[in-house]
Amino acid sequence: MSLSKILKNAFLVIIFGLIITACATKKSVKTTTETTTETSTTTKAADTQKADPIKKLDALMQGDVYIGSDTVGELASGVPDRVFFATNETILTTASRETLRKQAAWLRQNSDVTVVVEGHADERGTREYNLALGERRANAAKDYLMTYGVSSDRIKVLSYGKERPVDSGSNPLSWSKNRRSVTVKAN
Amino acid sequence: MKNKLLLIIIFCFFLKPGISYSLVEIDITRGNLDPLPISVSPFFIDDTSKEKIKKNLDIDNLGLEISKVIENNLRKTGLFDTLNKESFLQKPDIAHLKPRFEDWALIKSQVLITGKVSSKIINEKDYIRIEFKLWDILGAKMVDGFSLTTVPTNWRRVGHKISDKVYERLTGESGYFDTRIIYVAEEGPKTQRVKKLAIMDQDGFNTKYLTLGNELVLTPRFNPTNQMVTYLSYFRNMPRVYLLNIETGKQEVVGDFPGMTFAPRFSPDGKKIIMSLAKDGNSEIWVRNLETNIQEKLTDHPSIDTSPSYSPDGKYITFNSDRSGYQQIYVMRSDGSKVKRISFGKGIYGTPVWSPRGDLIAFTKLHKGKFFIGVMRTDGTGERLLTENFYQEAPSWSPNGRIIIFYRETKTDDKGQGFSAKLWSIDLTGYNERLVSTETDASDPSWSSLLGN
CATH class of the missing domain: 3.40.50.10070 (TolB, N-terminal domain)
Incomplete structure (x- = not known):
């Protein structure tokens, strides 16, 4: 994905914020609708969360992208190790790009460090497709690190698909935490 | 064995x-x-x-x-x-x-x-x-x-x-009882599942574990003679398609690819393996001939192309692609030409698997937050949904094409408890849905053909 495309998509994200229906691709429209349907009709856990102060969930998710800090570790002091994605998406949000720029800056300062970017998906997709999706997400993060000056031979990608969730819940918030790419030191 | x-x-x-x-x-x-x-x-x-x-x-x-x-x-x-x-x-x-x-x-x-x-x-x-x-x-x-x-x-x-x-x-139909199921045995918490290859008789007896659980393994599939299995292993954190000889226990990586290979299946003659190669954020379908060691790329599209499955005559391949924006099912000739989308219903479609009789394709469908196992004709008409649940996927046909086995996962509660993965089977008619008993939790089933003498 080219930088200009990333920036363009991010621009759209900023403009429309929560209104994902207006987001960049038709794909997001669809998947968001499906997740929403699930929240209202089939997921008890989500219903509970809905009944809870709506603010609480809003503070943790924007659209269906996780924006909280629970489960987030550090690549280095002050440098978050992961970024989050919308359902079926590989587009980097503003917050994700900020995190990745911090990672890139730290990696430029520590030029002997190599990393593995692990790509993950939530449990709401078929296993094989999710392996491909995880790889796509990890590469979106890798590409961004590269645009900020980290050479590609220092970054390996590894897709886990949906095999290594960080949150074992079956609700939209848990799924949002699991749709992630995590930058891990490899040496 | x-x-x-x-x-x-x-x-x-x-x-x-x-x-x-x-x-x-x-x-x-x-x-x-x-x-x-x-x-x-x-x-x-x-x-x-x-x-x-x-x-x-x-x-x-x-x-x-x-x-x-x-x-x-x-x-x-x-x-x-x-x-x-x-x-x-x-x-x-x-x-x-x-x-x-x-x-x-x-x-x-x-x-x-x-x-x-x-x-x-x-x-x-x-x-x-x-x-x-x-x-x-x-x-x-x-x-x-x-x-x-x-x-x-x-x-x-x-x-x-x-x-x-x-x-x-x-x-008047051929049977399916003298057969085996290979699957992934699962244990442990959802966030740290330990997975092993396991094989058992069709009725759940004589379970044997083929790997130790040291590395993640996924999606095992039999070859036509039931002696070889192709599957995905994360050995040394390098997810690659492997080939395992069940009798000797010998295993080897399939091919030499510059990235993750996954979603393998044998060709009907057992001489080739089709799979996906993911590289630089793009997954394409490849085929590798096990006799000549020639490997060839079959799709060429910046979208995700995966889950390929041959028709029983080997002339066609059905696969999963999101080139239209969502996951849909496609059919192409086995040389990669004449790609045609066949799924047009509501929702998204994955894991197409060609029936051994050749007339149907089984699939997983996600619609309104529910997962379905269904079948359609190979031109996409006549879609029939056989079963609906919170999560289920990975259909595999009985050798006579009358029954589909798949796996189903349960929803966890607020605390993330209550997760299970089990094998289920259902008749092509949509009747007779049954839990297939396994010693441990289980997923990714693959049904063998009838064993020989």
């Missing part, structure tokens, strides 16, 4: 059922509405054989056990009502010689299975000989039967072979 063997032999048919037209016949193209009453008599076993077999296998009455294997197989088809043995009026040995048909008609049985087990010594080694007969009660005649001799440890397989014969005779 190490006790490959197996059934030595003497596969002598008592009777060539040429003209004898069985009166009882089952139409299995409809749902199970009226299961056929069938009696499986305990197989007769003489006292000397009984003692010897007890020493060999630690089984008190092998004749009874074999009849239970058959009974269990037939009952689970949903097509047969297996009658309670306590209602049987005739003793096993007499019934096997010649049943008194009125006695069996009295308990409303339409079909009777009898048999006889004896121990034998050939070249100073112990064998068992098993004989079976299939009787039409209303027609008052024997309609089929055979005998075979094998090593004692194969006794369950004999039960499966008899079940296959009965099924074939009564439904």
Whole structure:
């Protein structure tokens, strides 16, 4: 994905914020609708969360992208190790790009460090497709690190698909935490 | 498997059922509405054989056990009502010689299975000989039967072979009982699942674990002769497609690819493996010829292309792609040409698997937050959804194309508890949904073809 495309998509994200229906691709429209349907009709856990102060969930998710800090570790002091994605998406949000720029800056300062970017998906997709999706997400993060000056031979990608969730819940918030790419030191 | 063997032999048919037209016949193209009453008599076993077999296998009455294997197989088809043995009026040995048909008609049985087990010594080694007969009660005649001799440890397989014969005779379709399922055995919390390759008989017995669980393994699939398995392993954190010889335990990476390879399946002749290669954020479908070691890219599109599956004649490949914006099912020629989308219903579609009969494609569908297993014709028409649940996927066909096995995961509660993954099967008719028993949690099932002799 080219930088200009990333920036363009991010621009759209900023403009429309929560209104994902207006987001960049038709794909997001669809998947968001499906997740929403699930929240209202089939997921008890989500219903509970809905009944809870709506603010609480809003503070943790924007659209269906996780924006909280629970489960987030550090690549280095002050440098978050992961970024989050919308359902079926590989587009980097503003917050994700900020995190990745911090990672890139730290990696430029520590030029002997190599990393593995692990790509993950939530449990709401078929296993094989999710392996491909995880790889796509990890590469979106890798590409961004590269645009900020980290050479590609220092970054390996590894897709886990949906095999290594960080949150074992079956609700939209848990799924949002699991749709992630995590930058891990490899040496 | 190490006790490959197996059934030595003497596969002598008592009777060539040429003209004898069985009166009882089952139409299995409809749902199970009226299961056929069938009696499986305990197989007769003489006292000397009984003692010897007890020493060999630690089984008190092998004749009874074999009849239970058959009974269990037939009952689970949903097509047969297996009658309670306590209602049987005739003793096993007499019934096997010649049943008194009125006695069996009295308990409303339409079909009777009898048999006889004896121990034998050939070249100073112990064998068992098993004989079976299939009787039409209303027609008052024997309609089929055979005998075979094998090593004692194969006794369950004999039960499966008899079940296959009965099924074939009564439904006109080939059976699926003398088969195995390879799957991924799962244990541990959802966030740290330990996964192993496991193989078992179709009825859940004789489970063996083929890997130790040290690395993540996924999506095992048999080759046509059931000796090889291709699967995805994260050995040394390098997710790659592997080939495993079940008998020797030898495994090797398939090909030399510059990225993750996954979603492997054999071609119908077993000579090639198709799979996806993910590189630089793009997944394409590749094929590797195992004899020539030539590998070739079949798709060329910046979208995700995965889950390929050959048609039984090897001329076509169905696969999953999100080139339209969402996951949909496509069909192309096996050289990669003439790509055509076939799924157009509401929702998104994945995991297409071509039926062994060639006329249908099974798939997973996600619509309104629910997962469905369904089938459609190979041109995409005639979509039928067989089962709906919170999460299920990965259909695999029985060798006769009548049954689909898949796995289903449960939703966890607020605390992330209550997760399970189990194998299930369902008839093509959409009836007869059943849990397939496994020792541990299980996923990614692949059904073997009928085992040979």
